[in-house]
Amino acid sequence: MSRKTYKPGNYPDLPPPPGTVGIHGWIKQNLFSSINNSLLTIISVVLLYYFIDGIIGWFFLDAVFDAESKIACRKIDDGACWAVITRRVGQFVYGFYPEAERWRIDITFLTMFLAFAPLLYPDIPKRKWLLYFSLIYPFFAFVLIMGGYFGLQKIEYSLFGGFMLTVILGVCGIVCSLPLGILLALGRQSKLTVVRTLSVCFIEFMRGVPLITLLFVASSMLNYFLPPGTNFSILVRVIIMFTFFSAAYIAEVIRGGIQAIPKGQYEAADALGMNYWQKTRFITLPQALKISIPGIVNTFIGLYKDTTLVVVIGLLDPLGIGRAALADTKWNGLSTETYLFVALFFFVSCFAMSRYSLWLENKLNTDQK
Amino acid sequence: MKIKMLLAGITAGVMFAGSVLASTLDDVRARGKLNCIINTGLAGFAAPDDKGNWAGFDVDFCKAVAAATLGDANKVNYTTATGKTRFTKLAAGEGEILSRNTTWTFSRDVDLSQTFIGVNYYDGQGFMVPKSLGVKSAKELDGASVCIQTGTTTELNLAEFFAGNNMKYNAVPIETNAEAQELYKAGRCDVYTTDASGLYATMISFDNPSDHMVLPEIVSKEPLGPVVRHGDDQWADIVSWVLRAMMAAEEKGITSKNVKQLASQDNKDKEINRLLGKDPLQGLSKLGLSADWAVNVISQVGNYGESFEKHLYPLTIKRGMNALYKDGGLHYIPPIK
Numbered sequence: 001m002s003r004k005t006y007k008p009g010n011y012p013d014l015p016p017p018p019g020t021v022g023i024h025g026w027i028k029q030n031l032f033s034s035i036n037n038s039l040l041t042i043i044s045v046v047l048l049y050y051f052i053d054g055i056i057g058w059f060f061l062d063a064v065f066d067a068e069s070k071i072a073c074r075k076i077d078d079g080a081c082w083a084v085i086t087r088r089v090g091q092f093v094y095g096f097y098p099e100a101e102r103w104r105i106d107i108t109f110l111t112m113f114l115a116f117a118p119l120l121y122p123d124i125p126k127r128k129w130l131l132y133f134s135l136i137y138p139f140f141a142f143v144l145i146m147g148g149y150f151g152l153q154k155i156e157y158s159l160f161g162g163f164m165l166t167v168i169l170g171v172c173g174i175v176c177s178l179p180l181g182i183l184l185a186l187g188r189q190s191k192l193t194v195v196r197t198l199s200v201c202f203i204e205f206m207r208g209v210p211l212i213t214l215l216f217v218a219s220s221m222l223n224y225f226l227p228p229g230t231n232f233s234i235l236v237r238v239i240i241m242f243t244f245f246s247a248a249y250i251a252e253v254i255r256g257g258i259q260a261i262p263k264g265q266y267e268a269a270d271a272l273g274m275n276y277w278q279k280t281r282f283i284t285l286p287q288a289l290k291i292s293i294p295g296i297v298n299t300f301i302g303l304y305k306d307t308t309l310v311v312v313i314g315l316l317d318p319l320g321i322g323r324a325a326l327a328d329t330k331w332n333g334l335s336t337e338t339y340l341f342v343a344l345f346f347f348v349s350c351f352a353m354s355r356y357s358l359w360l361e362n363k364l365n366t367d368q369k
Numbered sequence: 370m371k372i373k374m375l376l377a378g379i380t381a382g383v384m385f386a387g388s389v390l391a392s393t394l395d396d397v398r399a400r401g402k403l404n405c406i407i408n409t410g411l412a413g414f415a416a417p418d419d420k421g422n423w424a425g426f427d428v429d430f431c432k433a434v435a436a437a438t439l440g441d442a443n444k445v446n447y448t449t450a451t452g453k454t455r456f457t458k459l460a461a462g463e464g465e466i467l468s469r470n471t472t473w474t475f476s477r478d479v480d481l482s483q484t485f486i487g488v489n490y491y492d493g494q495g496f497m498v499p500k501s502l503g504v505k506s507a508k509e510l511d512g513a514s515v516c517i518q519t520g521t522t523t524e525l526n527l528a529e530f531f532a533g534n535n536m537k538y539n540a541v542p543i544e545t546n547a548e549a550q551e552l553y554k555a556g557r558c559d560v561y562t563t564d565a566s567g568l569y570a571t572m573i574s575f576d577n578p579s580d581h582m583v584l585p586e587i588v589s590k591e592p593l594g595p596v597v598r599h600g601d602d603q604w605a606d607i608v609s610w611v612l613r614a615m616m617a618a619e620e621k622g623i624t625s626k627n628v629k630q631l632a633s634q635d636n637k638d639k640e641i642n643r644l645l646g647k648d649p650l651q652g653l654s655k656l657g658l659s660a661d662w663a664v665n666v667i668s669q670v671g672n673y674g675e676s677f678e679k680h681l682y683p684l685t686i687k688r689g690m691n692a693l694y695k696d697g698g699l700h701y702i703p704p705i706k
Contacts, residue, residue, distance in 0.1 A: 087419045096421045096447075158448045220457035234463075312544060314409055314450040314458070323547040324417050324449075327410030329683050332574030335551055 069330035084331045085341050092321055092341070095161020101153060105164055108141045112171070120356065138175075157233040161316035163345055168235070169317075170304040170349075173242035177303070178296070180243060181250025182289075186280065188255055199251070206248035212309055214241040219313035238310060246303040253295035257288035290364045297357035301350045318342045393465050393597075393604035394438060394657050402444045405431035406464035409449040411546055412570035413684045414470055423447050426680040427468040430489060430595055430612065433670045434466060437611045437662040442669035451544065452520035456481050459598060466608060467596040470564070472522045482599040486609035489594050489673075491690040491699050493587035494526050495565040497572060500582055502559055507586035511536040516549045516558035518542075523563055526589040550574060564591050570684045607656050614663045616702045617644060618672035620693055625671040632664045644705050651706075673700070 006012070019025055031041040062079025066086055073081035085092065094102050115137035118130035145168070148154035160168070187199030206214075218237040261284060269279040289296075311320045322338035325331050397403050407427055408415040415425040432442035450458045450469060456477070459467045470492070471477070473485040496507050504510060507530070517524055519542045531538050541558045543549045550571050553561040561571065565587060572578045595612065597605050618624070621641050623631055632645040642648040646660030653660065670676065677691065692698025 091417065091419075091421050096417070099421075156446050158446055216453075219454050220461075311409070312451055312453070314448070314454050316409065316449060320409060320449075323545055324410035326547045326550075326574075327408075327412045327416035328418060329412050329416070329570075329573070330419075332412055332570075333550070333576065335547065 070332065070334055080337050081334050082337060084325055084334045084337055088321075088325050088331075091325070092162050092318055094164050095316055095321065096159040097155060097161075097164065098153075098159070101147070101155065104144045104147070104152070108144045109164075109167070111137065112141070157235045160235060162321050163318055165310070165315065165317050166304070166307050166345075169239060169242060169307040169310065172239045173246055173303050173307075174300050176239070176243040177245075177247040177250055180247035182254055182285070184247060184251035185254035185258060185288075188251065189258060202244075203248045203251050206244055207252070211241075211245050211306055212312060214245055215309055215313050217241070234313070234315070238313070238315070242303060242307070245306075246299055249299045249302075250296060253292050253299060254288055256295065257290075257292035258284055260291050261287050290361075293357055293361050293364075297353060301353055304350060304353070305346060318345060392657075393601045394607065397438055397465055401439065402446050403431065403435040403439065403466070404446045404448060404464040405434075406448050406450050406455060406458050406467045406469060407431065408469045409451055409545065411470065411567065412574065413566065413681050413686070424680070426490070426676055427470060427595075429670050429676040429680065430468045431466060433615060433666045434608055434611050436665040436669045437614075437658060438607060440659070440661075440665055442665075452518060456483070459483065459596060462598075465597065465604065470566075470593040471596050473592045473594055474522060477596075483596050484599055484605045485594050485596055486605055487594050487612050488592040488699075489612055490566070490592075492564040492566050492591035492593050494523050494562060494589040494591060495568050495587050496584040497553070497561045497568045497581055498559060498584060500580055504584070507584045507588065508534055508536075510538065510560060512538070513559040514539040514541055514557070516541045516543055516552050516561045518546070518549065518563055519544065521563075522589070522591065527562055530588040546571065564593070566681070566684070566686055569686050573684055603656060607658065610656070611662075611666060612673075613702050613705070614644060614666055615670070615673040615676070616693065616700050617705055618663070618667045619674040620695065620702060623667055623672060624675060625668055628664055628667040632661070640705055 015021075019028060032038045058079045060079075062077045063082055064073040064076045064079065065082045067073040067076060067081065067083040070081055070084070073083055090099065090102075094105055097105060111133075114130065115134040117124050118127045118134055124130065143149050143152070146155060146157075184199050184203055187195045188203065190196045190199070215238060218241045219234060222232075222237055265283055265287070266279070269283045274282070308317055308319050310317050311323070314320075316324060319339075319342055322335075322342055325338060326333070326335055391399075405428075407423065407425075410416050411425070411427075413425055414427045415423060417423050428447070431445050431447070435445045436442040448458065448464050450467075455467055455469055455471065458464060460481070460483075467483075470490065471485075472492075473488065477483060478485050496510065498504050498510075510531075515527060515538050517527055517540050524540075527538070527540070538560075541552060543552060546563070546567060549561055549563070552558055553571070554575065561568065563571075565583060568583050572581050572583070575581060595608060597608055617640070618628070621638060621644070623641065623645070628645070631641055632647065635647065636642050639648060643650045644663045646662070646664060650660075653662075671679070674693075677688065688696070688698060690699050692700070694701040
């Protein structure tokens, strides 16, 4: 390369020397910066190769995606036997919901996004109209899923199961527990003794009792108190318990948010002559909720995952469906495949929730970080 | 005037309560479906197939009762229950029958106010160990860690057996059979104990079943049978005679294949005629069943032996105690006359 001379103060921007930029430069700097590092890199790559090779082999290359039974799977190849999933995917998603009626679940699920969109994304076009839809959505979903009205076939709750059950329990629990939690948090801060005492009692009781106990109460104890023949489905009872349980936690998370607001904010509100509800609506809650987002989402993800506990009272959530599949002599023993599939489902839904909460935090971020 | 109104209210309330407490059979007929409480999944006894239809030995019995009372074996709603929730579900009226390999014991029968209508499977608690453990008898299991299902009679049996032989054990409590399989395979426990039928079902699910063995000791009596609530003798009679009809059919050689033919002809054995509705069976109307009740059961579900072969032979379970008395087993059926 020929050397050029420049007048002082007249240098053009030269590219950095080769070997320090781009993929080449990055590899040189990070993987092969010294002899020791080079050795480590080579050893790691070799180990990684064997590791990934085995995993990919088991997951994909040697896996069987469709077969009659576990024995048929093993005859074809010795990797994962995904046939247990592919043959039963309908059961994993819809439980025992009748096949001819499954479109109702599909529609309910798809319109759920439409109903949630205006609540989750404030900038969405035509938000006002969508909000009306969100308002009627619970009734719409209830009628569509349970049936019994408008000529729709009535579906027994005992046929519910799989991911559909998880989503129903999770979404109902989350949607109902947030407003209840806010009320409880405000109640706990209230100056009215009765309201405060009741809120404290409720929160402390719910937090002091394991969820699994509450589920047993829902499944067993309530039956004794209600008159025989009462048609109060276990599904509703479980949703109520989930709601109460997570509302207690949400209340404490939000109380933390409320208490983090500087006192000057309240004083300023008082100075403006705001009454309690105005103060709560315009000053306290917007700030408290924003601070509490990570904690709230944390509780929601916990609640969502806790829905798997319904297995102990005999409801067949994805884990229960998986276990039932394993009890079929055809698929007996394929637990790794089954549990991995269920884990994937939970990971995807929980990861989506946590991403949304990050997005919301950034969007509402003013400058208090 | 006020007192009269009050009385009228109370009377109406009592009448309403009376209508709620109609006979179980009427409830089932009005609904058009039988509610049956079954296992959440136990190989051979109750498991859903790929299409979502429950099948198994216990499920067959639900179907048989539906066939007898409603004329259609498919008119059953299945409700699943774990070992802990099954009795409360039955007591709360979530099902008319509990058909979930439930052991008949004194306290369950008397204290929990239930009626065991008979035994459809004689089982006994056994121990499964890996052959590599080198144990030949359950009496050599001192200090072993044992996987055990909670809320079952096996828990108590285990404690009594070990205490009786002056041995110690570490219990590894588990909730379901599937969970037990995992823990046992992972070596978390040396021994898995449950009813022998369950052990065989678990064993054939392993990749190498021959590496494991069921120890010779059977440490308990486990007469498993369907259960109904106290208080409706008509219903209890129906359910118990459905079971006996299935067994009697096997004894008399009536199968799902030949039942229609036997029902249409006059048989030498008058008991077959009475069972299949050819000759009158004294008192059948008191049960509220039609004359072809047993024909429906046997043609749609099969006799006891057929159900056993279909669901339990694949698990390598032999008839053993569960053969009819004439074949050296324990099932002895009262005469149908």
